[in-house]
């Protein structure tokens with residue numbers, strides 16, 4: 001029983017590892033099936049002006065609802081989809097649903113920009129930008145209403161190659177937001193001439209505003225840096241009124257977070273908008 005006692009933790013580790021591999025494989029099959037069956041949907045989360053809460057746009061976030069009504073969080077399947085190459089098809093479905101949502105919002109009287117998220121594999125595909133442009137013209141979506149979010153770490157991975165694609169999007173009038181900004185490794189030289197219109201300050205810094213001087217300094221620095229280089233600056237993960245006020249003090253004017261609204265289905269977003277001020281362009 002002594003030997004068993006020593007062996008047990010390792011065996012348990014092996015079992016956990018095996019079940020992890022098995023469950024990832026099953027999850028991957030499920031993702032593939034969900035893509036084929038068009039089961040992914042989007043929820044929209046507003047971006048607002050921090051001084052008066054007027055709405056300036058939305059971000060579309062992928063949602064995967066299960067038969068029992070529960071949702072599997074994107075952080076559980078996006079990395080898997082990225083590692084397996086399924087992400088391009090998933091993101092394409094999300095892009096098309098975002099374009100449709102832009103049109104429905106517009107038809108409801110809300111001509112507001114909506115962002116969707118792109119993975120590094122999307123940009124690596126040589127046809128990506130052309131595919132976005134042709135989907136936009138098929139669906140008659142104005143470039144001014146489209147915003148593509150790409151994480152700082154993705155943008156910086158092989159930046160020289162991605163820069164040309166991002167510039168093509170921007171020159172057509174599409175916004176390009178650098179997501180989770182501050183967590184990647186952009187050099188100051190890069191920040192000065194990023195192919196982007198917007199920097200999105202990562203949620204971790206916003207969450208630390210009230211308790212960490214260093215997080216507050218990062219927020220102030222990104223806001224100042226962004227302004228001086230002509231980017232708009234958006235804070236993500238705003239959860240409290242204190243954070244809202246500190247962001248304004250730091251020079252950041254637009255935010256997104258649970259303090260304003262959770263991501264919600266399109267029809268709920270349209271209902272929600274009826275009680276909101278919409279920012280004049």
Ligand code: C2E
Pocket residue numbers: 045060061062073074075078087091094116117118119149179180203236237238239256257258259263
């Ligand atoms: P992200 O693009 O940085 O999106 C923001 C995440 O923060 C979302 O999580 C959103 O629901 C959450 N969030 C918003 N406000 C708050 C807040 O006040 N507090 C907290 N704690 N969280 C807040 P979500 O929807 O779980 O998405 C996670 C990540 O998955 C996204 O981070 C994005 O990187 C990725 N993702 C989501 N949809 C897509 C997609 O269609 N394609 C790709 N490639 N990635 C996606």
Ligand code: MG
Pocket residue numbers: 059117149179
């Ligand atoms: Mg995002």
Ligand code: MG
Pocket residue numbers: 179180200236
């Ligand atoms: Mg983000």
Ligand code: MG
Pocket residue numbers: 180202203236
């Ligand atoms: Mg994030």
